[in-house]
Each structure stands twice: as C-alpha cells, then as structure tokens.
Amino acid sequence: xxxxxxxYVVAETVEEATARLAEYGDDARPIAGGQSxxxxxxxRLVSPAVLIDIRKIAPPDTIEEADGHVRIxxxxxxxxxxxxxxxxxxxxxxxxxxxxxxxxxxxxxxTIGGSLCHADPAAELPAIxxxxxxxxxxxxxxxxxxxEARDFFEGALWTAVGDDEIVTRIDLxxxxxxAGWGFHEFARRHGDFGLAGAAATVTxxxxxxxxxxxxxxxxxxxxxxxxxxxxxLTGSDFGPDAVAAAAVAVRDGIxxxxxxxxxxxxxxxxxxxLAERALADAWGRAGNGAx
Amino acid sequence: MERIDISLSVNGTxxxxxxxxxxxxxxxxxxxLRLTGTHVGCEHGVCGACTVLLDGDSVRSCLxxxxxxxxxxxxxxEGLGEIGALDPLQESFRKxxxxxxxxxxxxxxxxxxxxxxxxxxxxxxEIREGLSGNLCxxxxxxxxxxxxxxAAAARGNDKA
Numbered sequence: 001x002x003x004x005x006x007x008y009v010v011a012e013t014v015e016e017a018t019a020r021l022a023e024y025g026d027d028a029r030p031i032a033g034g035q036s037x038x039x040x041x042x043x044r045l046v047s048p049a050v051l052i053d054i055r056k057i058a059p060p061d062t063i064e065e066a067d068g069h070v071r072i073x074x075x076x077x078x079x080x081x082x083x084x085x086x087x088x089x090x091x092x093x094x095x096x097x098x099x100x101x102x103x104x105x106x107x108x109x110x111t112i113g114g115s116l117c118h119a120d121p122a123a124e125l126p127a128i129x130x131x132x133x134x135x136x137x138x139x140x141x142x143x144x145x146x147x148e149a150r151d152f153f154e155g156a157l158w159t160a161v162g163d164d165e166i167v168t169r170i171d172l173x174x175x176x177x178x179a180g181w182g183f184h185e186f187a188r189r190h191g192d193f194g195l196a197g198a199a200a201t202v203t204x205x206x207x208x209x210x211x212x213x214x215x216x217x218x219x220x221x222x223x224x225x226x227x228x229x230x231x232x233l234t235g236s237d238f239g240p241d242a243v244a245a246a247a248v249a250v251r252d253g254i255x256x257x258x259x260x261x262x263x264x265x266x267x268x269x270x271x272x273x274l275a276e277r278a279l280a281d282a283w284g285r286a287g288n289g290a291x
Numbered sequence: 292m293e294r295i296d297i298s299l300s301v302n303g304t305x306x307x308x309x310x311x312x313x314x315x316x317x318x319x320x321x322x323x324l325r326l327t328g329t330h331v332g333c334e335h336g337v338c339g340a341c342t343v344l345l346d347g348d349s350v351r352s353c354l355x356x357x358x359x360x361x362x363x364x365x366x367x368x369e370g371l372g373e374i375g376a377l378d379p380l381q382e383s384f385r386k387x388x389x390x391x392x393x394x395x396x397x398x399x400x401x402x403x404x405x406x407x408x409x410x411x412x413x414x415x416x417e418i419r420e421g422l423s424g425n426l427c428x429x430x431x432x433x434x435x436x437x438x439x440x441x442a443a444a445a446r447g448n449d450k451a
Contacts, residue, residue, distance in 0.1 A: 001334060008295060008312030008358050031359075038354040039335040042315075051312065053359060079348070103424025104405060106336065108348035109355070190423040 003041035007050045014139050017054050017166055022141040024050045026163040031055075032075055035102070035110035036118035054166065063087060068174050069135075074113025074167045078125075082107060090174060091132065093181035093199055097124040100183075103191045113167040116152070119159045119222070122193040124185070126153055127223035131199045131215035132172045138165040146171075153222035176203045176211060178287030182278030185217070186270055188261065194218045195262045198250075198274040202238075202282035209233050209286075214246075214279065219256040219271045226250045226275065238283045246279065247272040297361040301326065302370030310357045316350075317341040319357035320367060328368040328397050332426070339425030342398040343367050349405035368397035371404070380404065380442045389438035391429040398425050403439050412443040 011017035011030075021028055027049040031037055040046045054075070061080040062073035070090055072081065081087055082098035101107055101115075101124050115125040116136060129136065129149040136147045138161050147160050154160055161167060175181075185197030197217040203210045212233040214226040229249035236242040256267035294309040301324060308323055315334075320326045320343070332338035334353045341352040344366035372378035377385070380403055390396045399422065406412060406421040418439050419432065427435060 002315070002318070003313045005311065005313050007293070008356075031356075034356070034359070035336065035351075035354055038315075038356070042335050042353070051356075055359065103339070104409070104421060105339065105342050105349040105351050105402065105424060106354075108405075109345075109350050190420050 001042055001044060003038065004044060004047045006041075006048055008053065009050065010053045010056060012056045014057055014166065014168060015141075017052055017057065018139055018141040018164065020050075020052045021164045021166065024052075028052055028163075030166050032111040032114050033077065033109040034114075035106050036114060036120070062169075065090065065174075069171045070174070072112055072170045072172070074111065074116075074169055076112045078102075078107035078110050078112070078115070079104070081112060091172060091181075093131070093183050093201065094128055094172075096181070096183040097128050097185075097199065100124050100185050100187070100191075100194065100197070112170060116170065117159055117161055117167055119153050119155075119157050120193065121153075121156050121220060121222055122195075122197075122218035123223075124194075124197065124217065127197065127199055127215045127217035129170065130223045130225055131201065131213055132175075135171045135173075136167055137169045137171070138162075139168045140165040144168070150225070156221045175201055179203045179211075180282040180284065180286030182281030182285070184274040184277045184281075186274060196256070196267050196270040196274055198271060198278040200275065200278040200282040202233075202279065202286045204238075204283070204286045204288055207288065208235055208237055209283070210235075212279075212282075214250065214275055216250070216254060216271050216275065219254040219267055224254065226253055228253050229275065233279070238279070243276055243279060247276045250275040295358050295361075297358055299357075299360050299362065300364045302366060308357075312356065312358050314357045315353050316343070316345075316355040316357050316360055316365075317352035319360075320352060320365070323357075326367055326369050330394055330397050332394070332398075337426070338395070338398070339402060340395050340398040342401045342425065344401055344405065347405075347408075349402050366401070366404075368400055371400060379445055380407070380438070383438040383442045383445070384435070387434045387438040387441065389430065389434040395425060395427040399427070399435055403442065406439070407443060407446055412439065415440065418443070 029048040031051045060075045088095045134149040182200045185194040187194045199215045201213045212230045229246040251272040256264045298307045330340040332340035336351045336354045
C-alpha cells in the first residue's frame with residue numbers, strides 16, 4: 001500500500017530535531033534510514049502527522065574508540081558497522097551479528113539508532129546492546145541523558161525513549177582482554193528475522209570462566225540476558241555438565257510466545273541449543289590467562 | 292498536503308520536480324519520471340523488485356521517500372545498459388537464461404551490481420546469500436546464480 005500523507009521537515013542539527021519534536025509531540029516521528037518506519041507506514045500501522053528527517057545531522061557514520069569504549073553515532077548505517085575494522089577488532093560479535101541483519105539493500109540504509117528505537121525483539125542490534133551493556137544517549141530540547149541497554153527496551157517495539165527525544169549515540173564498553181564470543185541465530189530464510197538467536201561472551205583465566213554473558217533474541221517481548229545461566233557458568237571450567245545446566249537455565253528463564261512461524265516450545269528449545277553453540281564458540285575463542 | 296521541491300540525478304540526468312512528501316521513490320521513478328524499468332512488487336521491502344542504487348548503494352526504492360533523495364544520485368536498470376549495448380551483467384543474465392517473466396529482473400540486476408562492487412562472491416553460498424533479499428517466482432534461482440557467478444569471474448579477470 002501507499003503511506004498516508006504527512007508533513008515533512010528536515011532537521012540539520014540535534015537541537016533543531018529536538019525543538020521540532022517538542023513542538024509536534026507524539027504526532028511526529030524522526031526518520032533516518034526509514035527501513036523499519038516506512039514499511040509500517042506503507043502497511044498503515046503507523047500514521048505520523050509529521051516526519052522529521054534527521055539524515056543530515058552530521059556526521060553520519062561515526063565509529064570511534066575513546067576512554068574504554070567504542071562510540072557509535074546513531075546515524076551510522078548497518079553496513080558501516082558490518083565493515084568497520086575497529087568493530088571487527090574490538091567487537092567481532094557485532095560484525096558477526098550484522099551479517100544476519102536483513103539484506104545488503106536494507107543494511108545500506110538502516111541506521112543503528114533506528115534499529116534500537118524500533119526495538120523489534122527479534123532484531124540483532126538490540127540483543128547486542130543488551131549483551132555488551134551498551135549505554136544509549138538520547139537528547140531532548142535543552143538536555144541529554146544516558147540509558148543503560150537493560151533499561152532501554154521496555155516491550156516489543158517499545159523503548160524508554162520519550163516522544164520528545166532522539167537517540168544520538170551508543171557507547172559500547174570494551175570487553176576484558178582476551179574475551180571470546182559467539183553468535184548463533186536460526187531463521188527460516190537468510191535475512192529473515194530469527195526465530196531465536198543467542199550471543200555470548202566469555203572471559204577465562206587459568207581454565208575457568210571469569211565473566212560470562214548471554215543475550216537472547218526472539219524469545220520474548222524484549223532482548224534478554226540469561227542471568228541465571230551466566231551465574232551457573234561463571235567460575236566453572238565449561239565442562240559438559242556445566243554447559244548443559246546453563247542451557248536448561250536459558251530455557252527455564254524465558255517466556256517465548258507462539259506465532260505463525262514457531263511454537264513457544266520450539267523457540268524455548270531452540271534458544272537452549274543456540275545458547276550452547278554460542279557459549280562453546282565463545283569459550284573456544286577466549287584467550288587463557290588474560291590479564 | 293504541501294508539495295516539496297526536489298532536485299536529483301537519475302542515470303546522469305538531473306530532474307527537478309515538486310512532490311508530495313509521501314511519494315515513494317519507486318512511484319516517483321515510475322509515475323513522475325516514467326522510468327518504468329524499476330518494478331514494484333510488495334511495497335514493504337521484502338521482494339527486492341524495486342531495488343535501485345542511491346549514491347552507489349543498493350536500496351529498496353519502496354522504502355525510501357523521494358523527498359529524502361533531494362540532491363542524491365540514483366541509478367536504475369535503465370542506466371545499466373540498453374538494447375544493443377547491454378551491460379556485461381545483463382549479457383550474462385541473457386546467456387544463462389536468468390529470467391523468465393522478467394518481473395524480478397531489474398531488482399536482481401541492481402542488487403547484483405552492488406554485490407559485485409562490495410563482495411568477493413567467490414562462492415555460490417555468498418552469491419545466494421547476497422541475492423536472498425530478491426524473490427523470483429518463475430525460474431528458480433539456479434540460472435540467476437550462474438549469471439552472477441560468471442559476471443563475478445569476468446570482473447576478476449578485468450582486475451587482473
């Protein structure tokens with residue numbers, strides 16, 4: 001279908017964008033790449049009265065390291081994240097996850113800020129943000145605040161970002177040296193939203209895990225961390241029993257729903273299997289005795 | 292609804308038009324510029340038939356508003372080649388019979404142009420993954436993959 005009519009304004013600075021949002025309130029939506037918003041408008045699931053085009057707020061693709069984290073501008077496109085040498089070096093789990101994001105034409109256009117704000121529970125980037133304890137900065141007229149990823153996603157397609165706010169950047173705190181990683185997702189066709197997915201990082205010292213993180217996508221209203229499984233594995237030697245117990249904890253800790261594509265039971269089973277694979281990869285890639 | 296003046300280049304020609312904000316790039320190309328080579332299938336970014344190049348990158352023209360392309364450079368299938376002077380990729384599609392009804396072909400071609408520019412395409416898996424966002428409902432994908440494989444190999448020879 002065709003999208004409903006709307007008024008269109010271009011904001012060239014964050015200040016201008018937030019002033020416009022303050023002016024129009026929840027009648028307005030910011031648009032950058034539009035890869036989630038435009039399909040919803042074409043389906044007439046959303047009908048904003050005003051679109052505020054923020055694509056000219058410079059600089060578009062910024063990925064830089066500073067003070068123990070990598071800072072990514074909200075207008076950075078998925079393709080830039082997928083191909084960034086800095087991301088490949090510091091967060092190879094992000095590079096791996098980006099390859100699962102839709103298709104090249106979508107990654108060429110869709111932005112990091114847009115994906116976070118759309119907050120699809122089956123999307124890769126929100127799960128990555130939760131895995132890496134990202135801090136997401138949002139601006140509103142006359143102010144700015146930072147939201148921890150764990151507080152950012154409030155429900156399916158629902159975030160802590162207010163109607164008068166826009167996301168400006170995401171900061172990823174660096175992982176401990178030697179951290180291993182894994183990312184596994186299962187989708188019916190390549191590029192589709194995953195039925196379930198799991199991302200993990202593991203740090204080890206003297207043959208024992210010192211820090212374990214597991215994030216899951218597609219298994220609930222929001223991306224989730226499997227805290228119980230993380231706790232079971234921390235301090236362990238990642239033996240078969242420990243990993244099996246963690247997979248049980250992953251399955252017990254989620255509450256997926258039935259839909260056209262998969263039953264809740266199947267999703268729960270899948271989450272356990274994918275988490276085991278992601279954990280095995282992360283353990284295998286982790287450097288021993290990192291200091 | 293107020294119209295907005297835009298100026299953009301399509302296949303090297305500059306067009307100045309006044310458009311409704313809700314005008315999709317796909318409809319702008321087809322209905323306003325009468326460049327009907329770009330096809331419209333699903334209108335929600337799934338089928339890939341409407342794929343064009345925007346400043347060199349493949350994009351879904353049905354998920355892009357024309358007003359967002361003010362100042363941009365667009366390339367459509369009409370800019371790829373013409374009868375008697377086909378692009379090597381188009382020649383390869385013809386040679387391998389990589390089309391039957393032709394509906395998906397413009398999107399397949401413009402996607403392949405971007406894939407050829409950005410990826411090694413050294414394996415069929417990589418080609419299939421790259422084309423996975425473009426749906427064909429008649430030939431199956433074998434001939435399309437063959438056509439892109441040959442274009443990728445020819446590109447390698449050019450570079451050597």
